[in-house]
Amino acid sequence: MSLIQLLIDGIASGCIYGLVALGFVLIYKATETINFAQGDILMLGAFVAFSLIGVFELPYILGFLLTVLIIGSFGFALDTVVIRQVIGQPPFATVMLTIGLGFVFRGFASIFWGTDIYSFATPFSGKITEFNGLIISYVNLSIIIGTMVLMTGLYLFFTLSKIGVAMRASSENQLAAYYMGIPVKLIFSLIWAISAGVAAVAGVLLAPITLVDTSISLIGLKAFAAAVLGGFGSIPGAIVGGIIIGVVEQLCGTYENYLFEGIREISAYLVLLLVLIIYPRGLFSDKAEVKKV
Amino acid sequence: MRFIFKTNYDQDINIVRHNGDRISYGLLVAAMIIIPFFIDDFYLGELSYVFILAIAGIGLMILSGYTGLASLGHAAFLGVGAYTHAFLLTNGIPFYYSIIIAVVVSFFVGAAIGFPILRLTGMYLAIATLAFGFIAEHIFIRWEHFTGGNRGMVVPTPEFGGISFYDSATFYYVCLISLIASMFAAINILRSPTGRAFVAIRDSEIAAQSLGVNIARYKALSFAISAGFTGLAGALLAHYIGYLAPDIFNIFFSLTLLLLIVVGGMGSLHGTIYGAIFVGSLPQMIAIGRDYLPSSIGSQPGLEPLLFGLILVLFILYEPLGIYGRWLKIKLFFEMFPTYKKQTFKKQKTFTKSDRV
Amino acid sequence: MGYFDVNNITVAFGGVRALNDVSFSVNQNEIFTIIGPNGAGKSTLFNVISRIYQPNNGNVVFDGKNVLNLKAHQISQVGIARTFQNLELFENATVLQNLLLGRHIYKKSSFLSDMFFLNHVKKSEREQRLKVEEIIDFLDLQHYRDTPIHGLPYGVRKNVELARALSTDPKLLLLDEPSSGLTNEETIDLGFWIKDIKNLLNITVVMIEHDMSFVNKVSDRILALNYGQVLAEGLPEEIQSNAEVKKAYMGE
Numbered sequence: 001m002s003l004i005q006l007l008i009d010g011i012a013s014g015c016i017y018g019l020v021a022l023g024f025v026l027i028y029k030a031t032e033t034i035n036f037a038q039g040d041i042l043m044l045g046a047f048v049a050f051s052l053i054g055v056f057e058l059p060y061i062l063g064f065l066l067t068v069l070i071i072g073s074f075g076f077a078l079d080t081v082v083i084r085q086v087i088g089q090p091p092f093a094t095v096m097l098t099i100g101l102g103f104v105f106r107g108f109a110s111i112f113w114g115t116d117i118y119s120f121a122t123p124f125s126g127k128i129t130e131f132n133g134l135i136i137s138y139v140n141l142s143i144i145i146g147t148m149v150l151m152t153g154l155y156l157f158f159t160l161s162k163i164g165v166a167m168r169a170s171s172e173n174q175l176a177a178y179y180m181g182i183p184v185k186l187i188f189s190l191i192w193a194i195s196a197g198v199a200a201v202a203g204v205l206l207a208p209i210t211l212v213d214t215s216i217s218l219i220g221l222k223a224f225a226a227a228v229l230g231g232f233g234s235i236p237g238a239i240v241g242g243i244i245i246g247v248v249e250q251l252c253g254t255y256e257n258y259l260f261e262g263i264r265e266i267s268a269y270l271v272l273l274l275v276l277i278i279y280p281r282g283l284f285s286d287k288a289e290v291k292k293v
Numbered sequence: 294m295r296f297i298f299k300t301n302y303d304q305d306i307n308i309v310r311h312n313g314d315r316i317s318y319g320l321l322v323a324a325m326i327i328i329p330f331f332i333d334d335f336y337l338g339e340l341s342y343v344f345i346l347a348i349a350g351i352g353l354m355i356l357s358g359y360t361g362l363a364s365l366g367h368a369a370f371l372g373v374g375a376y377t378h379a380f381l382l383t384n385g386i387p388f389y390y391s392i393i394i395a396v397v398v399s400f401f402v403g404a405a406i407g408f409p410i411l412r413l414t415g416m417y418l419a420i421a422t423l424a425f426g427f428i429a430e431h432i433f434i435r436w437e438h439f440t441g442g443n444r445g446m447v448v449p450t451p452e453f454g455g456i457s458f459y460d461s462a463t464f465y466y467v468c469l470i471s472l473i474a475s476m477f478a479a480i481n482i483l484r485s486p487t488g489r490a491f492v493a494i495r496d497s498e499i500a501a502q503s504l505g506v507n508i509a510r511y512k513a514l515s516f517a518i519s520a521g522f523t524g525l526a527g528a529l530l531a532h533y534i535g536y537l538a539p540d541i542f543n544i545f546f547s548l549t550l551l552l553l554i555v556v557g558g559m560g561s562l563h564g565t566i567y568g569a570i571f572v573g574s575l576p577q578m579i580a581i582g583r584d585y586l587p588s589s590i591g592s593q594p595g596l597e598p599l600l601f602g603l604i605l606v607l608f609i610l611y612e613p614l615g616i617y618g619r620w621l622k623i624k625l626f627f628e629m630f631p632t633y634k635k636q637t638f639k640k641q642k643t644f645t646k647s648d649r650v
Numbered sequence: 651m652g653y654f655d656v657n658n659i660t661v662a663f664g665g666v667r668a669l670n671d672v673s674f675s676v677n678q679n680e681i682f683t684i685i686g687p688n689g690a691g692k693s694t695l696f697n698v699i700s701r702i703y704q705p706n707n708g709n710v711v712f713d714g715k716n717v718l719n720l721k722a723h724q725i726s727q728v729g730i731a732r733t734f735q736n737l738e739l740f741e742n743a744t745v746l747q748n749l750l751l752g753r754h755i756y757k758k759s760s761f762l763s764d765m766f767f768l769n770h771v772k773k774s775e776r777e778q779r780l781k782v783e784e785i786i787d788f789l790d791l792q793h794y795r796d797t798p799i800h801g802l803p804y805g806v807r808k809n810v811e812l813a814r815a816l817s818t819d820p821k822l823l824l825l826d827e828p829s830s831g832l833t834n835e836e837t838i839d840l841g842f843w844i845k846d847i848k849n850l851l852n853i854t855v856v857m858i859e860h861d862m863s864f865v866n867k868v869s870d871r872i873l874a875l876n877y878g879q880v881l882a883e884g885l886p887e888e889i890q891s892n893a894e895v896k897k898a899y900m901g902e
Contacts, residue, residue, distance in 0.1 A: 034416045085610055091415040092363050093609055096555055099365075099548060100605030107599025115594060214595075221427070224420045232417075266431045269424035276421045277409045302779045305746065306772060478765050485764035485771055486750075486757040493740050493751050500738035503700055504818060505726040505755035514761055560742065 005134055006250050012140035013209075014246020015147035017268075018239035019202035020223035021230060022154075023195030025238045028227075029171040030191045031087060033094045037102035038199055039220015044105055045071045045200030046212045047113050054120030064204050068197045075196025079189040087188075106214050118212040125208050139208045146205050150198065151239060158235075167191055225272035231282030240284065245271060308480055325469055329462040337461045338533070343573035344468040345529045348475045350553045350565035352522030355479060357551070358560040359488065360515040361495030362411065363419045366426025367550050370520040372433050372542035374399045374527025376440050379448045379537055388451040392528045399524020400517045407516030411509065426547050433539035445538040448531045468529055475522055479562055482518065491515050523550075552601065556608050558615030567616040575601075651711075653678035653854060654822055659708035661694055661878075668694045669705070670878040676822075676871075681848055681855045683865050685889070686875035687898060692858040693735055695875075696824050700725050700732050712822060727755050729821035733811045733828065735858075739799045745810050746795050749785060752817025753778040782817055789813045789843065805836045816847070823847065825857035829864050837861065841868050866890065874898070 023038045035041075048070055053063035082101065086093045124138035158164040170177040170187045178184045203216070210216050226245045230237025245268050253264035263270075275282065297304070297311055309315045329337055349371060356362050377398045381391035410421045433440050440446060450457055457463070482488045490511045493501035502508055531537055549572055557568025579597055586596075612619055652675035661669040669691045676682045684692050697703045699710055701722040710717040715728055731752075740748050756778060759771045786792055789809055794802060799810065808828065815823055828844070829837045841864060847853050859865045865872065865886070872889040874881040876898040882889055889895055 028416070034420070082606070082610070089613075090361070091419070092357065092361070092559075093613060095363055095365075095416065095419050096551060096605060097609045099551075100602040100609065103548075103598045103602025104606060105602075107595040107597070107602060110595030111593040111599065221423065224423070228417070228420065260435070262431060262435050266428050269427045272424045273410070273421060273428070276413055276417060276424075280413060280417065302776055303772075305779070306775050481767040482761065482765050485767060485775070486754060486759065487761045487764040489743075489747060489751050490754060492743050492747070493754075496740035496742055497738040499702065500734065500740065500814075501751070502702075502722045503726060503732055503738075504751050504814070505723050506751075507721075507723045518761070 010247030010250035011243050012143045014243035015143050016202050016206050017223045017226040017245050018242025019198050021226035021238035021242050023199045024227040026191050026195045036098040039217040040102040040105040041196050042199040042203040043217040045203030046207045047109055049204040050118045050120050050212045068200045071200035072193040072197035076189045076193035079192035110214050122208050143205045222268040225268040229275050231284040234284040237284030334461040337465050341465045341468040343569045344472040345526050346573050347565050347569035349523045349526035350569050351475050351479045352519040353550050354554050354565050356515050356519035360491040365419055365423040366547050368542040368546035369426050369429030370399050370523035371527035373402050374524030375531035378528035379531045382449040395528040396521050396525045400521035403520025404513050404517035407513035411512040445536055448535055552605055556615050558617030561617045564615050564617040655711045657709050660706045662706050667878050674873050680870045682871050683869040684858045684873045690875040691878040696826055726818050731815035731818045731820035732824035733815050735826040741800045744796050744798050748814050749782040749817045752814045785813050785816050805832050822854045827858050829861050844868050
């Protein structure tokens with residue numbers, strides 16, 4: 001397999017990591033909370049899409065949009081009902097809370113949908129295209145293009161729309177935004193809605209590759225590596241971080257024999273630890289920190 | 294309400310505050326000593342498991358509850374303790390030496406891991422320990438010479454004066470003694486300057502630093518001590534399971550330990566015991582609960598994680614001080630009756646993005 | 651060269667200069683007050699001295715030792731103690747435990763001897779306690795000895811923080827807005843205490859303050875800062891009549 005081929009696979013899976021990492025970053029910037037259940041929300045997204053498209057046989061696009069809408073509303077409700085109660089408590093509380101929620105989601109999914117592995121038909125399944133001798137699957141293409149479209153959409157939303165700007169303001173300075181008459185609580189819930197929606201997009205795009213079962217929630221953990229690598233503060237950073245992780249994983253998988261066996265599965269975590277130890281600010285940190293001793 | 298009239302500084306230094314405590318804890322230990330004569334082997338084994346969990350809980354409590362550092366990968370240290378102990382026993386090292394070496398090895402692994410990652414704070418630390426947990430689990434799988442890899446590893450059974458370790462009463466006493474010793478060690482650490490420095494780091498790093506606490510050193514020390522206790526628990530756990538497989542020491546076990554300290558009560562050693570009893574009996578409770586649920590739900594494998602998560606969420610939201618905190622409130626309610634005020638335990642809310650240095 | 655010298659300190663956060671070439675000298679056994687409007691760089695200065703911020707330029711010399719060569723946790727070992735503007739107490743510990751942490755630099759035991767609570771640990775605990783009790787008596791904290799911090803009123807908390815700093819047996823005490831948030835009565839008490847700290851305990855005091863009547867009553871000398879620069883330095887009466895200082899405060 002050629003290197004470019006490898007890169008494409010890496011970029012595609014990296015986009016998924018990036019999308020999940022994006023969700024982390026949005027929430028972290030706004031509320032200083034890390035949502036450890038992000039991967040589980042992705043899993044819920046995949047399951048809902050399976051129900052809509054696979055079971056109720058809705059058209060793919062309609063099912064896709066409906067899934068994002070459902071999971072987005074779910075994210076909104078999650079913040080309003082649960083998360084809001086622990087804002088301002090020590091990080092430990094929010095970490096444990098979201099971990100607990102993750103378990104609840106996973107448990108719920110395996111009770112509701114069972115423990116079988118599901119798949120549903122997508123317009124991309126099984127199709128490939130050839131380009132200068134490179135074989136690119138439609139699924140990979142759909143992930144990469146989907147990510148690009150979503151990124152552009154989010155960028156426009158945050159720079160042009162009134163709500164988007166209010167969100168950025170609330171993330172910069174909660175109190176000041178509140179004094180300016182921005183409904184900060186509502187904005188935070190909307191941010192949760194967006195990041196849940198983004199996770200749902202990732203889940204639906206990923207479904208043709210990994211199929212649908214509860215274990216895909218583990219992607220959330222690998223996406224931490226992407227978020228940290230990207231500096232945990234910038235949206236493009238999250239995507240670039242994700243792509244780097246995806247590519248590193250592919251490379252480690254291919255050259256496993258030269259490194260050591262099993263490195264592929266832990267490469268994301270190794271990168272994560274190395275970045276945290278050597279360069280904890282990440283590649284794209286937008287914070288100009290005061291030099292401390 | 295009991296008022297203690299203090300006439301001597303030692304009354305603040307000593308472990309027991311008054312004779313009432315001395316009597317009740319004495320009775321508790323006495324009951325634990327005679328219990329093997331009254332209950333059957335199955336429950337004795339369960340009780341031993343609770344003791345092991347409590348020891349690991351003490352370890353994590355020192356780190357998370359007293360030093361304020363979350364670790365999402367603590368099962369790794371259970372693994373280090375378990376594998377080291379089993380490996381040494383297999384190679385003919387006597388039990389006592391082996392278990393001490395296992396604790397020391399865990400301690401130093403903890404220190405080695407702690408130094409680089411403890412510069413991180415809050416969320417970053419949680420993520421880093423999570424990654425560490427995964428990597429450790431992987432090392433247990435791949436380092437076959439030492440761990441037997443996925444095939445697993447039989448834990449040899451030592452003997453005490455001709456009585457095999459698999460006699461559950463013998464094992465029970467070993468666990469009980471280990472727990473009591475761990476408890477004393479933890480209490481001593483926490484009432485000494487070392488423990489005070491831990492608490493200082495938890496409550497305000499910047500103030501601790503200005504008072505001369507070397508933050509990096511004490512964080513690593515806390516991590517190492519915590520790993521030491523957890524390693525001891527791991528070594529005992531090795532005997533409890535009898536056969537080590539790498540997937541025992543997975544992320545789920547790490548989170549179970551966190552559940553233990555959250556449910557028991559953050560920042561209290563009593564809490565580790567309550568939490569261990571809770572976590573130890575959780576599978577039984579779920580098994581009993583299944584019988585009462587409609588079979589369509591009761592037979593689902595997803596029930597366990599669901600309840601696990603739900604308990605965690607409910608405790609964090611409604612009883613952040615855990616069972617021990619609830620117990621204190623109930624006690625105070627009766628002591629103060631009828632003047633008890635609900636606000637006594639109310640915590641002030643704070644904004645995020647504080648402007649503290 | 652004085653007892654405590656700050657020379658040409660400059661701190662820049664990004665493009666903003668929080669402190670620009672600030673120098674002053676404090677004599678031994680003197681109460682030296684730093685005043686200035688909000689954002690003048692006062693707290694930044696304290697954070698430079700306690701090694702939280704690294705200055706871009708300049709040096710700090712205390713009792714012949716270059717403070718900037720020390721690590722943050724070594725500051726208290728050379729005899730500098732401080733309080734914080736927004737109280738940095740150990741919220742879930744008792745007053746007594748907070749003060750005992752002030753004795754941390756006198757800890758000699760290793761964690762192993764702590765773990766077995768050997769006799770010398772116990773002996774040292776008693777000795778530290780004796781010293782802490784002196785401070786408790788000095789600042790009238792007997793009543794709150796075993797109360798956790800989070801249950802204390804604000805004025806008492808400020809007092810505990812002062813007591814904790816004194817427990818380290820400092821030679822130089824840095825107080826960051828000691829009177830802010832106190833009632834009139836408490837401020838009067840504080841004035842007496844600060845004078846006692848200087849006269850009875852022979853500790854040099856450098857403090858940041860806003861309350862000018864309090865400042866004039868207590869201070870031996872005053873330094874006025876504005877926008878990170880030294881405006882004036884002198885005796886209280888000189889500062890009171892200084893035109894520049896008036897301008898900065900009135901905002902003409």
